[in-house]
Amino acid sequence: MAIIVDKEQKKRDIALACKDLFFQNSVKDLSISTIAATAGVGKGTIYNYFNNKEEILFEIVNVLLRDHDIVKREKLSRESTTKGKIKVFSDFFYNEEDLELRELYKDFVAISLSSPSKEIKDFQTNHATYYHSWMKGIVQEGIEKNEITPESINLVQTICAANEGLFIASVSTNRIENLEREINLHIDAMFNFMERKK
Amino acid sequence: MAIIVDKEQKKRDIALACKDLFFQNSVKDLSISTIAATAGVGKGTIYNYFNNKEEILFEIVNVLLRDHDIVKREKLSRESTTKGKIKVFSDFFYNEEDLELRELYKDFVAISLSSPSKEIKDFQTNHATYYHSWMKGIVQEGIEKNEITPESINLVQTICAANEGLFIASVSTNRIENLEREINLHIDAMFNFMERKK
Amino acid sequence: MAIIVDKEQKKRDIALACKDLFFQNSVKDLSISTIAATAGVGKGTIYNYFNNKEEILFEIVNVLLRDHDIVKREKLSRESTTKGKIKVFSDFFYNEEDLELRELYKDFVAISLSSPSKEIKDFQTNHATYYHSWMKGIVQEGIEKNEITPESINLVQTICAANEGLFIASVSTNRIENLEREINLHIDAMFNFMERKK
Amino acid sequence: MAIIVDKEQKKRDIALACKDLFFQNSVKDLSISTIAATAGVGKGTIYNYFNNKEEILFEIVNVLLRDHDIVKREKLSRESTTKGKIKVFSDFFYNEEDLELRELYKDFVAISLSSPSKEIKDFQTNHATYYHSWMKGIVQEGIEKNEITPESINLVQTICAANEGLFIASVSTNRIENLEREINLHIDAMFNFMERKK
DNA sequence: GATGAATGAGTTTTCATTCAT
DNA sequence: CATGAATGAAAACTCATTCAT
Numbered sequence: 001m002a003i004i005v006d007k008e009q010k011k012r013d014i015a016l017a018c019k020d021l022f023f024q025n026s027v028k029d030l031s032i033s034t035i036a037a038t039a040g041v042g043k044g045t046i047y048n049y050f051n052n053k054e055e056i057l058f059e060i061v062n063v064l065l066r067d068h069d070i071v072k073r074e075k076l077s078r079e080s081t082t083k084g085k086i087k088v089f090s091d092f093f094y095n096e097e098d099l100e101l102r103e104l105y106k107d108f109v110a111i112s113l114s115s116p117s118k119e120i121k122d123f124q125t126n127h128a129t130y131y132h133s134w135m136k137g138i139v140q141e142g143i144e145k146n147e148i149t150p151e152s153i154n155l156v157q158t159i160c161a162a163n164e165g166l167f168i169a170s171v172s173t174n175r176i177e178n179l180e181r182e183i184n185l186h187i188d189a190m191f192n193f194m195e196r197k198k
Numbered sequence: 199m200a201i202i203v204d205k206e207q208k209k210r211d212i213a214l215a216c217k218d219l220f221f222q223n224s225v226k227d228l229s230i231s232t233i234a235a236t237a238g239v240g241k242g243t244i245y246n247y248f249n250n251k252e253e254i255l256f257e258i259v260n261v262l263l264r265d266h267d268i269v270k271r272e273k274l275s276r277e278s279t280t281k282g283k284i285k286v287f288s289d290f291f292y293n294e295e296d297l298e299l300r301e302l303y304k305d306f307v308a309i310s311l312s313s314p315s316k317e318i319k320d321f322q323t324n325h326a327t328y329y330h331s332w333m334k335g336i337v338q339e340g341i342e343k344n345e346i347t348p349e350s351i352n353l354v355q356t357i358c359a360a361n362e363g364l365f366i367a368s369v370s371t372n373r374i375e376n377l378e379r380e381i382n383l384h385i386d387a388m389f390n391f392m393e394r395k396k
Numbered sequence: 397m398a399i400i401v402d403k404e405q406k407k408r409d410i411a412l413a414c415k416d417l418f419f420q421n422s423v424k425d426l427s428i429s430t431i432a433a434t435a436g437v438g439k440g441t442i443y444n445y446f447n448n449k450e451e452i453l454f455e456i457v458n459v460l461l462r463d464h465d466i467v468k469r470e471k472l473s474r475e476s477t478t479k480g481k482i483k484v485f486s487d488f489f490y491n492e493e494d495l496e497l498r499e500l501y502k503d504f505v506a507i508s509l510s511s512p513s514k515e516i517k518d519f520q521t522n523h524a525t526y527y528h529s530w531m532k533g534i535v536q537e538g539i540e541k542n543e544i545t546p547e548s549i550n551l552v553q554t555i556c557a558a559n560e561g562l563f564i565a566s567v568s569t570n571r572i573e574n575l576e577r578e579i580n581l582h583i584d585a586m587f588n589f590m591e592r593k594k
Numbered sequence: 595m596a597i598i599v600d601k602e603q604k605k606r607d608i609a610l611a612c613k614d615l616f617f618q619n620s621v622k623d624l625s626i627s628t629i630a631a632t633a634g635v636g637k638g639t640i641y642n643y644f645n646n647k648e649e650i651l652f653e654i655v656n657v658l659l660r661d662h663d664i665v666k667r668e669k670l671s672r673e674s675t676t677k678g679k680i681k682v683f684s685d686f687f688y689n690e691e692d693l694e695l696r697e698l699y700k701d702f703v704a705i706s707l708s709s710p711s712k713e714i715k716d717f718q719t720n721h722a723t724y725y726h727s728w729m730k731g732i733v734q735e736g737i738e739k740n741e742i743t744p745e746s747i748n749l750v751q752t753i754c755a756a757n758e759g760l761f762i763a764s765v766s767t768n769r770i771e772n773l774e775r776e777i778n779l780h781i782d783a784m785f786n787f788m789e790r791k792k
Numbered sequence: 793g794a795t796g797a798a799t800g801a802g803t804t805t806t807c808a809t810t811c812a813t
Numbered sequence: 814c815a816t817g818a819a820t821g822a823a824a825a826c827t828c829a830t831t832c833a834t
Contacts, residue, residue, distance in 0.1 A: 010818090026312035028226065031803060042820040047805070110312035112370030113304045114224035125371040132373070158360050158384045161367060165359030168366055172310030173323040175330070186356045193391045229828060240795040245830075422708040424622065427807060429817095438816040443809075502707045508766030510620035510704035521767040528769070554780045557759030558752050564762055565755060568706030569719040571726070582752045589787045604797090625824060636799040641826070 011049045014039045015059035022060055023103045026110065027053050054111070057104060058123055064101050065127070071097070082142030083191050086159065087184060089135055093167040094180040106171060132160060152194040162186050209247045212237045213257035220258055221298045224305050225251050252309065255302060256321055262299050263325070269295070280340030281389045284357065285382060287333055291365040292378040304369060330358060350392040360384050407445045410435045411455035418456055419496045422503050423449050450507065453500065454519055460497050461523070467493070478538030479587045482555065483580060485531055489563040490576040502567060528556060548590040558582050605643045608633045609653035616654055617697045620704065621647050648705070651698060652717055658695050659721070665691070676736030677785045680753065681778060683729055687761040688774040700765060726754060746788040756780050 017039040021030060030053060036043040050056050072089070079085045092098050111120055136156050142148045166183055170176035216236040219228060228251060234241040248254050270287070277283045290296050309318055334354050340346045364381055368374035413435040417426060426449060432439040446452050468485070475481045488494050507516055532552050538544045562579055566572035611633040615624060624647060630637045644650050666683070673679045686692050705714055730750050736742045760777055764770035 028312060032805085033803080043805085044807080044820050045818080048818070106311045109366060109370050110308045113311075113366075114226060114308035116370070121370065121372060125373055128367065128371045128373050154383075155387060157364075157380065158356075158387060161363030161384070162356050162360040163363065164366060165361065165363030166355075168307060168311075168362060169326065169359060172307050172314070172319065173326045174319060175323055175326050182355065185352075186359070189353060189356060230830085231828075234796090241830085242795050242832085243793085246793070424708060428809085429807070432817090439809085440811085440816050441814085444814070505762060505766050506704045506708035509700045509707075509762075510622060512766070517766065517768060521769055524763065524767045524769050550779075551783060553760075553776065554752075554756050554783060557763060557780070558756040559759065560762055561755030561757065561759030562751075564703060564707075564758060565722065568703050568710070568715065569722045570715060571719055571722050578751065581748075582755070585749060585752060626826080627824080637825090638799050638827080639797080642797070646825095 007049070011059055012063055014041060014046070014049060015056050016063060018056070019060045019064075019100070022057060022107070023100045026107050027057055054117070054120060057107065058119075061101070061104050061108075064104070068092075068098065068101055076138070082138060082145070082147045083187070083195075085138045085142075086135070086191075087187055089138065090159075090163050090183050090187060091180075093163055093183060109168070132156070135160060146196060148191070148194040149196055155190060155194060159187065159190055162190075205247070209257055210261060212239060212244070212247060213254050214261060216254070217258045217262075217298075220255060220305070221301045225255055225309065252315070252318060255305065256317075259299070259302050259306075262302070266296065266299055274336070280336060280343070280345045281385070281393075283336045283340075284333070284389075285385055287336065288357075288361050288381050288385060289378075291361055291381060307366070330354070333358060344394060346389075346392040347394055353388055353392060357385065357388055360388075403445070407455055408459060410437060410442070410445060411452050412459060414452070415456045415460070415496075418453060418503070419499045423453055423507065450513070450516060453503065454515075457497070457500050457504075460500070464494065464497055472534070478534060478541070478543045479583065479591075481534045481538075482531070482587075483583055485534065486555075486559050486579055486583060487576075489559055489579060505564070528552070531556060542592060544587075544590040545592055551586055551590060555583065555586055558586075601643070605653055606657055608635060608640070608643060609650050610657060612650070613654045613658070613694070616651060616701070617694045620701050621651055648711070648714060651701065652713075655695070655698050655702075658698070662686075662692065662695055670732070676732060676739070676741045677781065677789075679732045679736075680729070680785075681781055683732065684753075684757050684777050684781060685774075687757055687777060703762070726750070729754060740790060742785070742788040743790055749784055749788060753781065753784055756784075 018035050021035060021038050032043055032046055032053070035053070035056065036046050039046070046056075050059070072092075075088050076085050079088050093102070108120065108124060111117075112124055136153065139148065139152055139156050143150050143152060163183055163186075166176060166179060166186065170179040170182075176182055215238060216233050219233065219236050230241055230244055230251070233251070233254065234244050237244070244254075248257075270290075273286050274283050277286050291300070306318065306322060309315075310322055334351065337346065337350055337354050341348050341350060361381055361384075364374060364377060364384065368377040368380075374380055414431050417431060417434050428439055428442055428449070431449070431452065432442050435442070442452075446455075468488075471484050472481050475484050489498070504516065504520060507513075508520055532549065535544065535548055535552050539546050539548060559579055559582075562572060562575060562582065566575040566578075572578055612629050615629060615632050626637055626640055626647070629647070629650065630640050633640070640650075644653070666686075669682050670679050673682050687696065702714065702718060705711075706718055730747065733742065733746055733750050737744050737746060757777055757780075760770060760773060760780065764773040764776075770776055
């Protein structure tokens with residue numbers, strides 16, 4: 001019998017072994033040689049598990065997101081107010097823990113903008129939809145608890161979009177000096193309109 | 199002196215001669231050979247006028263923005279309400295006329311995200327600041343005309359960011375089916391809060 | 397002993413399992429991976445039975461030739477004249493039934509011409525000699541039956557060579573529009589000289 | 595002004611600089627690196643003049659054929675009889691001078707048989723047609739001079755094909771011990787039928 | 793100042809072969 | 814015996830950059 005390898009596990013191993021490489025460089029700037037060397041396998045082995053560099057990126061993100069979600073869920077459970085939850089939800093764009101994931105996210109958006117493939121767009125759509133629903137759930141809950149007005153549900157899209165827009169601006173320009181502050185200011189402003197007046 | 203003017207003119211000529219190339223391809227995918235051939239000059243000549251491909255992109259955008267601004271100013275002058283002006287201001291992200299400029303803009307953001315250089319960040323900062331001020335001016339005017347509340351000035355950042363965020367989402371995911379509609383909905387929602395109640 | 401028989405059987409099984417692959421692709425274009433997968437065995441197993449891809453080709457051809465010979469013998473028995481027999485003998489180069497074998501034959505000649513090995517040359521020699529003798533036998537018989545002149549025996553080589561030359565020309569150039577016609581014309585021409593004048 | 599190079603001359607120079615390489619190896623076995631090194635230019639330079647290895651082969655053959663034709667014409671002019679001319683014409687397949695050209699020819703046929711491209715087939719067709727016409731002209735002349743019968747014209751195809759078939763057999767098998775002898779025997783046999791009986 | 797021929801480092805990709813299980 | 818994971822050498826090809834004219 002030949003060596004039976006858990007293909008999925010091996011994919012994960014290779015991906016994680018070179019995750020730092022992907023944090024520090026954009027996919028375009030990484031060569032298969034470098035990736036293989038870093039992962040401690042031969043170039044051919046990379047091709048046994050991945051069809052292209054993007055797939056490795058997908059794998060890394062998938063693994064990291066699993067952990068990220070657990071932590072996020074935990075952090076959310078510690079927040080009692082809807083506003084608090086939304087702020088925690090939005091801290092992905094600036095907090096220290098998600099620095100790495102954020103780097104990869106930048107890479108994803110960059111690829112989507114410059115040379116989009118169906119795969120990457122689908123991948124992005126899946127995740128965007130997932131997090132959007134999640135946030136919608138939080139807002140819905142806030143409505144049910146009478147914290148915020150029913151119309152608030154229509155502002156979820158705007159909050160998400162503004163978060164993302166502020167993040168992009170903070171990365172691609174020098175205009176945003178303190179992203180954390182800007183995001184929280186904008187959430188405060190939105191909640192001004194969303195919160196039930198007593 | 200005269201020579202310097204000539205040099206500037208030649209830069210512009212080269213840049214404009216290959217602008218279509220830049221609309222249709224991302225900078226990363228264009229080779230100097232292709233650019234030179236399209237511009238009808240030798241490869242060496244490109245190096246006499248530009249240090250890298252990005253600089254050509256800068257030149258094209260600069261020229262195009264000049265025209266774009268004139269048209270925008272004209273369109274704005276035809277709008278009487280502040281809301282109308284903001285909508286016209288935001289239509290850059292979806293209107294037909296700015297399709298080309300938008301393609302270049304995507305390229306800029308992509309570069310900023312994946313391998314940012316000081317030059318491109320400064321370039322982006324300049325333009326972002328310029329348009330931001332412009333929009334702020336419009337809102338300021340609306341406040342002075344008593345159309346909208348003084349606090350509205352603090353929402354300019356959010357409006358801009360949400361526009362940008364929606365645009366990025368429309369490009370990098372399949373989530374936004376109709377960008378024009380989403381942008382206008384979100385502007386309407388914001389103006390609900392900004393407009394003075396009579 | 398029994399084991400050796402088994403080994404031979406297994407070789408044949410593997411070879412036949414992937415014969416279609418060899419019809420459709422030239423040996424050079426086939427990878428061991430593809431062959432192994434098609435044969436339904438592991439890559440390592442191929443190496444247990446064959447030293448190289450050519451050997452698999454030999455095996456396939458050997459098996460196919462056995463059947464081909466039976467059919468040919470049967471077809472020849474149905475022909476009464478020597479000319480008829482020679483034509484049937486030569487139809488290998490254009491008939492529909494031998495299409496596959498012909499594809500393999502092309503591959504053999506190609507290998508012989510570009511990077512000949514002792515093995516392939518011996519293999520080719522064996523078969524060429526075998527068929528040459530066969531044809532010689534037919535001509536001999538025709539002489540004995542007084543159908544053709546005794547000198548005809550010296551033209552066997554020419555007939556064979558011309559058949560082969562026409563085939564090669566039909567494959568490597570666009571000069572031969574209808575190979576069947578050309579081969580039959582040339583055989584007719586030769587028989588003009590070979591047939592006993594009554 | 596940049597260096598103006600006679601592109602055609604440079605192609606020829608590169609091709610000739612590595613012709614020995616092509617005599618000794620089949621195209622498939624040659625790498626661009628080796629070719630470039632032998633020609634004394636960089637790898638990139640090869641690509642500036644040729645799209646693939648076959649094109650280099652074409653170039654070499656074209657140059658060599660030019661010389662070959664001159665020599666052949668000269669040799670033919672020294673022959674007075676049609677039979678002599680045909681023999682001289684056919685000596686390409688075995689004479690010492692054309693050894694190199696013959697090696698390339700083998701390569702051509704091998705490629706045509708294993709992985710034919712339109713280009714190579716057209717190239718082969720052109721040359722085959724050219725030499726075929728040439729030989730036809732010689733036979734025609736013989737007919738006009740009353741040396742051979744008018745029907746001889748129909749045997750040109752057979753003579754060519756048999757020459758080629760014998761050559762292929764001599765290369766791909768051990769059956770032909772002395773190609774020169776076989777070719778001349780077969781030409782003698784054909785002329786037996788073609789020559790006018792006095 | 794303009795040119796474009798030459799370059800070679802660097803990249804992706806393939807695949808025969810090995811060998812631990 | 815059979816397997817198939819791992820490998821790395823080798824190949825094709827690209828392209829920014831230089832520099833002689």
